Amino acid sequence: MKSKQVNGTAVDLGTEAKIKEAAKKVFLKKGYDGTKTRDIADEAGVNLALVNYYFRSKEKLFNEVFDESAFAVARAINSIFDSDLPLEVKIYKLTEQFTELFLGQPDIPLFTVYEANRNADKMYEQVGLKDRTKSGIFEKQLEDEAAKGNIRPITRMHLEIVLVGLLSFPFMSRPVLAVNGIAGKEAFEKFVREHQKIVPEMVMTYLRKLD
Amino acid sequence: MKSKQVNGTAVDLGTEAKIKEAAKKVFLKKGYDGTKTRDIADEAGVNLALVNYYFRSKEKLFNEVFDESAFAVARAINSIFDSDLPLEVKIYKLTEQFTELFLGQPDIPLFTVYEANRNADKMYEQVGLKDRTKSGIFEKQLEDEAAKGNIRPITRMHLEIVLVGLLSFPFMSRPVLAVNGIAGKEAFEKFVREHQKIVPEMVMTYLRKLD
DNA sequence: ATAAATTTTAAATTTTTGTTTAAAACACTT
DNA sequence: AAGTGTTTTAAACAAAAATTTAAAATTTAT
Structure with a gap:
């Protein structure tokens, strides 16, 4: 049984x-x-x-756990970015999805980043190949919008790092927040929700400001 | 001798x-x-x-190393934020300082954040007390600027997390960048400099947009 | 120059930890 | 119920690692 x-x-x-x-x-x-x-x-x-x-072995078990965790993050990003929604919708959607994912498993961001760095070589083979979707949809969208003068020119990678960094960092900063009076689950969640309200607005405001 | x-x-x-x-x-x-x-x-x-x-012991040695590293980061933040420069200058200055600090020691961001999380309790006692400068200068500045209608209202903690997150994250993302073609020291440094050019502009653009 | 104190070394000791073993318990089939 | 395969257990094992020891080497002070 x-x-x-x-x-x-x-x-x-x-x-x-x-x-x-x-x-x-x-x-x-x-x-x-x-x-x-x-x-x-x-x-x-x-x-x-x-x-x-x-x-x-410990290592085999770890690899299964890591792959699932890293894959959950990669999938969240790619399924949204490589869809054909308007740019602004994508950014708000990614914010929502990450917020829910990370509130449910607050250790994911730091774990994923840390372990990816711990053995960067293995990463390249393991995730590198599996994840190469290479649809190019998102890159094209960014170029088109910039060409139309709707947003500043920016590469996918730059935008991704900005967004994922902004969305992940609060979950890596709990000890710092705790020292600064934002302790306990409720206070932390409140802070995160405020933060995640700022994120898409900040990114969109930046992209839209043409000089 | x-x-x-x-x-x-x-x-x-x-x-x-x-x-x-x-x-x-x-x-x-x-x-x-x-x-x-x-x-x-x-x-x-x-x-x-x-x-x-x-x-x-290994642990005592580690604590010395960690304290120095964490303190370098905390000092960089506080010495700038708690000075009496204009807000915009502070943000550009923090960007420069962090960029130089992290380019010189690229492991600092992930190390600090990871180890702070590994034993969050000890953190509270160890760093928590030492670092409580509590000058309040920066908080007041943010309130004043918001009252004058120069920026949106935002707490120090929110702004700090946004800024430090944005400035740190590229240094935690080298494996991801490598998989996406940004490999090698030169390419990475180029990416970082581009990124750190975006950061203060993005933050200032957001703060300045009043709705 | 000698003695005392300090620093360095190689080896031993003790814990910790990942993995394996061999027997016991259990479940399922006939 | 006996037999077969699977799962679980307690114990053993071996390797890795932190720490300690005691003697040797070196430095410093007298």
Whole structure:
């Protein structure tokens, strides 16, 4: 018997899924180097040996977790940017999506960025190839809008870094916010919502100002 | 004999300083959990036992390194914001200072943010108290300018997160940039300079647009 | 120049940690 | 119910790593 459903909620996920869940939680919080295999087993409430029984090694398990996390972010960006919505809508949509994604899993931004840097080489092979959508839709849109004089000229990469940076940074700054009086889940969420209201407006105001 | 000076450059820093230098380099690159005491000793070209001889423990050494790094960032922010320059000048100045600081030590942003999160509690005690300048100059300036109708109302914390996020994020994104064709030191520096030209203009444009 | 203090070294010790093993418990089929 | 395959467990193992030790080398002070 693999898993069981009791009334609404999935109570027994099955051991493998339970380990994966626990791994996600611990890796996201402590990073690869900071995570002990025993932490994962404990968090899952499961015997230590089962981690390797189901996933062969700490590293293999980590890779699964990282790929999902990085892919969630990449997909959010690409599915929006490479659609055919107006530029302004894309920017507001990305803001909304990231806000919800990160409020649900506040460790994603720092985890993804940190682990991508920890082994930048592996990144290149692993994500680099998988993610090369290369639709070019967004690049073209930016060029067209600039040509029409609707926005300043800007590359996709510059705009992406600006947007993702703005949307991610508050979630990397909780300790700083805490020291400055913005402590606790409620205060933090309030700050984030205010911040994410600023972001698209700031970006659009900048793009629209032609000099 | 503690240290020696040969012609212009300091050649022999003394063992303790050599270890600290090495620790800075390795910790900044690999983080606390990813750093082995042996990495530091090797990098310093020094016997393993000397690390603990001079610094008692890996953790104590790390704390010194972290404090300096975090303090460099905090000082850069506060010395500018709590001066009595016009708002626009402050924003351009912070941009310049951060750009130079981070181009010289590109690991500072991610290191600082990551390690601050790794042990947020300790942060509160350690940095929290030391750094409470609380001059209030900047807050007052923002309120005054908003009251005069020169800028939109915004809190110091919101503006700080926007600015520091924008200025830091490119340095956390090297692997992503590399995958997108911006690889190598020169290309990266070029991208950063373009980016840091956008930042203050974007922030000022936003602040100045009154609706 | 000698003694005391300091610094450095190689090796040992102790913890921590990822992984493996072998047996036990369990589940499923016939 | 016996047999077969799968899952779980406690314990062992081996490698990595932080820290300590005790002696050797070096420096400093007298």
